[in-house]
Amino acid sequence: MNPQQPERLSMDTFLEGIWRQNPVFVMMLGMCPTLAVTVSAVNALSMGVATAFVLVASALLVSLLRHAVPKEVRIATYIVIIATFVTVVDYAIQAISLALYDALGAFIQLIVVNCIILGRAEAHSSKHPPLVAVTNALGMGAGFTIGLFALGSVREIFGTGTLFGFPLFGPDFQPWVVMVLPPGGFFVLAAWLLLFAWFRRRKERLAALAAGGQQHGA
Amino acid sequence: MAPETLGQIFVNALLANNFVLAMFLGLCPFLGVSGRLSTAFPMGVATSFVMLVASLCAYGLNLLLTQFHLEFLRLISYIVVIASAVQLVEMVLKKFSPGLFRALGIYLPLITTNCAVLGVALFQTAREYSFLQSLAFSFGGGAGFTLALVLMASVRERLELSDVPGVAQGTALSLMLAGLLSLAFMGFAGLGG
Amino acid sequence: MSSETLTPQMSSSAAMVRTLGIVATVCGVIIVGAYESTYSAVAANKKLALERAVFKVLPGSKSITEFVAGPNGVTEGTDVPAGSVKFYAAYDAEGRLNGVAAEAAARGYADVVRILYGYSPDCQCIVGIGVVSMRETPGIGDKIITDKDFLANFQALDVRLNAEMSGLANAVKTVKHGTKTQPWQIDAISGATVTSKAVGRGINDSAQALLPKLVPNLDKIRSKAS
Numbered sequence: 001m002n003p004q005q006p007e008r009l010s011m012d013t014f015l016e017g018i019w020r021q022n023p024v025f026v027m028m029l030g031m032c033p034t035l036a037v038t039v040s041a042v043n044a045l046s047m048g049v050a051t052a053f054v055l056v057a058s059a060l061l062v063s064l065l066r067h068a069v070p071k072e073v074r075i076a077t078y079i080v081i082i083a084t085f086v087t088v089v090d091y092a093i094q095a096i097s098l099a100l101y102d103a104l105g106a107f108i109q110l111i112v113v114n115c116i117i118l119g120r121a122e123a124h125s126s127k128h129p130p131l132v133a134v135t136n137a138l139g140m141g142a143g144f145t146i147g148l149f150a151l152g153s154v155r156e157i158f159g160t161g162t163l164f165g166f167p168l169f170g171p172d173f174q175p176w177v178v179m180v181l182p183p184g185g186f187f188v189l190a191a192w193l194l195l196f197a198w199f200r201r202r203k204e205r206l207a208a209l210a211a212g213g214q215q216h217g218a
Numbered sequence: 219m220a221p222e223t224l225g226q227i228f229v230n231a232l233l234a235n236n237f238v239l240a241m242f243l244g245l246c247p248f249l250g251v252s253g254r255l256s257t258a259f260p261m262g263v264a265t266s267f268v269m270l271v272a273s274l275c276a277y278g279l280n281l282l283l284t285q286f287h288l289e290f291l292r293l294i295s296y297i298v299v300i301a302s303a304v305q306l307v308e309m310v311l312k313k314f315s316p317g318l319f320r321a322l323g324i325y326l327p328l329i330t331t332n333c334a335v336l337g338v339a340l341f342q343t344a345r346e347y348s349f350l351q352s353l354a355f356s357f358g359g360g361a362g363f364t365l366a367l368v369l370m371a372s373v374r375e376r377l378e379l380s381d382v383p384g385v386a387q388g389t390a391l392s393l394m395l396a397g398l399l400s401l402a403f404m405g406f407a408g409l410g411g
Numbered sequence: 412m413s414s415e416t417l418t419p420q421m422s423s424s425a426a427m428v429r430t431l432g433i434v435a436t437v438c439g440v441i442i443v444g445a446y447e448s449t450y451s452a453v454a455a456n457k458k459l460a461l462e463r464a465v466f467k468v469l470p471g472s473k474s475i476t477e478f479v480a481g482p483n484g485v486t487e488g489t490d491v492p493a494g495s496v497k498f499y500a501a502y503d504a505e506g507r508l509n510g511v512a513a514e515a516a517a518r519g520y521a522d523v524v525r526i527l528y529g530y531s532p533d534c535q536c537i538v539g540i541g542v543v544s545m546r547e548t549p550g551i552g553d554k555i556i557t558d559k560d561f562l563a564n565f566q567a568l569d570v571r572l573n574a575e576m577s578g579l580a581n582a583v584k585t586v587k588h589g590t591k592t593q594p595w596q597i598d599a600i601s602g603a604t605v606t607s608k609a610v611g612r613g614i615n616d617s618a619q620a621l622l623p624k625l626v627p628n629l630d631k632i633r634s635k636a637s
Contacts (some may be wrong), residue, residue, distance in 0.1 A: 028249065028389055032333040036242035065434070073427045077434050079301055079330075083294040084438035088445040090293070095452035098460050102544055106340050109293050113331045115246055160549060180549050182240050183404070186397030193390040201385065222518065235521070290446040294438070345523070407520050407605065 009132050017139030023116045024147025024189075025196060030114040033107045034148060035185035041164050043103050044152025045145065050089045050104075051111050052141025057085045058117060059125040059137035066126045078121040079112075086112040116140060154188050155179045224354040227347075231358025233406040237334045238366040239399055244334030248367060249392050251325055258371035259364065260318055261325060264307060266360025268329050269338045271303040272296070273356035276339035277349055296339045304330045334363055369399060465499050468529030468539040469510040472501035478632065480624035485631055496621040501529075506635035510538065513621050515613035520605045522546040524555075528614055530570065530622070532629050536594075537568040537614065545606075552606035561600050561607065569594035570618045572626055578619050585611030 023029050033051070038044040058081050069077050090108050093101045101108070111117070120140060125133040153163060159179030161169045178184045222230075237243045244265070251261045279295050308326055311319040319326070329335060338359050342352045373395055382391060466472050478485050481495035491497050498513040511532070516525045525543040530536070542556050555561055573580040581595040585608045588601040597614075599607035 029246065031245035031249065032242050035245065069430050069434075070427050073431055076298070076301060077431065079297055080294060080431075080434055080438055083297050084441050087290060087293050087442050091290075091445050091449040091453065095449040095456065098456045106337065106344065109340055110243075110333050110336060112293060112297055113333050113336050115328075115331050118331055175549070177549060177551070178401070181404070182242065183397040183401040185242065186393045186400055190386075190390045190393035190397065193388075193393065194385055197385045197388075197390060226518075230518075240521075290442055291439075294442070 009135060013132055013135045014139040014142075017136060017141070017143040018146065019143070021140075022143040022147055023140055024144060024151070025192060027116070029119060030116040030144065032110060033114065034151065035182070035189065037104055037107050038148055038152035038155055038185065038188075039159070039180045040103075040156040040162075041149060041153045043100075044148040046093075046100055047104055047107065048141070048145025048148040050093065050108060051114060051116070051144055052138070053089055054082060054085045054111055054114075055117050055120065055137045055141045055144075056134055057088075058082045058121060059133040060130055062121045062125040063128060063130040063133035069126075074126065075118075075122070078118060078126075082117050082121070083112045116144065150192060151185070151188055154192075155184055159184060222351065224350060227351055227354040228358035228361075231355055232362040232365065233403065236362040236366055236403050236406075237337065237359045238363055239396070239403045241337070242333075243337040244332050244363050247325060247328065247332060248363075248370060248396070249389065252367050252370035252392070253374055255368065255371040255375060257321060257325075258367045261322060262360075262364025262367045264311075264322065264326065265329055265332060265334065266357075266364055268300070268303055268307055268332075269335050269356045269360045269363070270353075271306075272300050272335050273338050273342060273352050275299045275303065276343060277352050280343050292343070296336060300335055300339070301330050334359065366399065370395065373399075461499070464527045464541050464543060465501050465512045465529075468512055468527055468541045469501045469531075470539075471503050472509045473504045474502050474635065475512075476500045476502070476632075476635065480621055480628070482624065485625065485628045496617070496624060498621055498625065500632045500635075502635040508532070508629075508633045508635075511625065511632075513617055514543065515610075515617035517609040517613035517616065519545060519609035520547050520552050524606060524609045524613065526610060526613060528565065528617070530618075532626070534567065535569070535571045535626075537565050537570055537618075540565045540610070540614075547603075547606045551603050554600050554603055555606055555610055558600050560598065564591070564597045567594060568597070568614075570622060572622055576627060577623055579615070579622065583611055583615040583618060 017023070021027055024034055030051070033047055037047045058078070061081050062078055065077070086109060089111065093104070093108060120137060124136055128136070157163055157168060158176045160175050161167055161173040167173075176184075179188065231237065235241055238245065238248050247261060247265070252258050276296055276299070279299060280292065283289055283292055283295065304327060307329075308319070311322075311326070338356050342355050347355055370392070374392065377391065377395075386394070462475060465475050476487060476499070477489050477497065478500055479488050479491055479495045479497055481492065489497075496513065498511050500511055501509045503509045511530045512527055513530065514525060514527055516523050518524070522545070524545040524547065527541045527543050528537050529539045531538045540562070545553065545555075547553050547555070568583065569581065570583065571580045572578070579595075581593065583595055583597065585597040585599050585604075587604075588599050591598040597607065597611045599611075
């Protein structure tokens with residue numbers, strides 16, 4: 001049986017995680033921090049960056065060790081590696097800003113059970129050389145951060161009238177409080193998915209119309 | 219702080235601070251397995267059992283780690299214990315209830331990456347719960363998780379027969395449902411005293 | 412590569428144990444390294460946050476000493492045995508006791524509400540509060556940080572001890588908005604009763620536990636130990 005062709009490093013390796021396999025909007029993985037932490041743009045970005053760091057670091061280590069790890073213990077090994085880097089991030093954030101650490105709360109440590117990271121390690125990093133694995137992980141991390149930011153900024157703008165702490169509307173703005181509460185997280189993500197689904201259908205409809213037009217002749 | 223009574227902890231974890239609908243833990247299985255009531259309920263029970271085991275082990279581990287001032291190994295030891303507990307549950311199910319084992323399929327090992335399980339361990343440590351309080355917390359959390367899953371599954375089964383706009387089908391609809399459920403559960407605030 | 416497909420056999424236990432052992436060692440080194448290198452920065456951050464909080468509830472303070480009040484008196488230190496309560500003595504620039512700050516916590520609407528309150532021995536009252544952490548509803552429960560009328564409750568909240576010095580003469584209680592009549596009551600924020608009650612409960616619990624142990628020993632901490 002032919003072994004899977006090793007992936008060649010290309011722009012696609014990076015871009016795949018941003019659009020086609022965006023963890024937040026397409027793969028729907030790692031939902032817990034996505035909804036819990038995105039009450040403000042700053043929190044969302046920090047969580048995205050923290051997760052991206054763990055993704056890239058564990059992708060690198062898993063890829064470097066890919067020929068040395070026996071098949072039977074690979075999941076246990078990946079979990080230990082991921083937990084290590086999450087602990088590192090946990091202490092790093094505490095050292096940088098206690099306020100941020102308080103805001104992100106337990107979800108920093110919950111990065112370890114973020115399905116994206118284990119999934120990537122198993123499906124990709126363990127089968128490709130370090131450079132390819134890291135690039136792909138970077139793309140996934142970037143996609144995850146973008147997704148989180150999309151949620152966090154909308155929730156912050158509508159829920160508190162600010163973005164990154166800067167007030168956007170006048171003092172008479174009545175904040176839509178539900179946006180920064182748990183139900184709001186569900187609703188905003190659903191809204192984004194609705195938007196993407198609508199775009200996709202419109203594109204398909206237009207493409208079908210164009211193809212139909214060509215069939216009947218100009 | 220006046221210690222929370224066991225009843226308060228249980229009711230809080232079950233309703234007011236429901237693990238899924240208020241604390242956003244355990245969302246992947248919540249959206250993935252809640253299509254059918256017949257799979258949702260066993261999944262809830264299996265997860266609750268793992269949560270209980272994780273809670274007990276985390277309590278013991280924490281005692282050990284603080285004794286030796288090794289707190290920085292907490293996360294890694296918790297997750298390793300959880301992974302082992304899930305393996306154990308898998309083996310037990312395979313031997314004693316192979317039908318259920320087959321029905322749950324891939325979702326059983328995925329309990330390892332369920333935020334709710336690790337969440338139980340982390341939260342009870344952060345809140346410095348005693349042994350009995352931790353038990354009440356994990357019972358309530360597991361019951362709350364199962365409750366949310368069952369509610370979601372019941373509604374989704376009914377929705378299959380309804381006329382849903384094409385744009386909203388799939389995950390978007392489940393998310394809106396979850397939002398409405400979460401909004402409803404907010405009404406339980408303050409119930410635990 | 413061909414040998415892999417020719418002999419698909421289970422890896423030996425030795426290989427598995429060896430791999431796990433190496434991975435565990437490498438990861439252990441990484442974790443310990445991260446812990447050690449961030450330790451001083453984290454400790455500095457925590458000290459800074461504590462100072463900022465205490466100086467806010469007890470203005471005029473310049474330094475803090477951590478104490479523990481137990482059944483046998485007050486001792487300087489950070490270890491809190493069962494039955495003892497931690498508090499912070501704040502001193503002004505001349506080393507005189509400005510006031511005492513302690514933590515209070517109670518369950519609010521969403522999660523635990525933690526506050527720091529400042530106690531002045533001279534008036535036997537609480538002179539200010541600061542919120543350490545909370546996850547209350549933005550725009551509703553979080554008004555405990557900004558609502559001027561609510562904060563005014565804590566400018567002279569009576570926490571005198573009873574004659575036996577075994578507890579507060581009058582328990583601190585949160586009452587419905589607009590019905591405050593006594594200096595030991597807290598006027599709740601209209602529409603944010605749960606969070607307001609949590610603040611009241613936390614302060615009461617903490618004061619009932621701390622003050623009977625602290626007040627008889629106040630002279631010991633009147634001036635800063637050099």
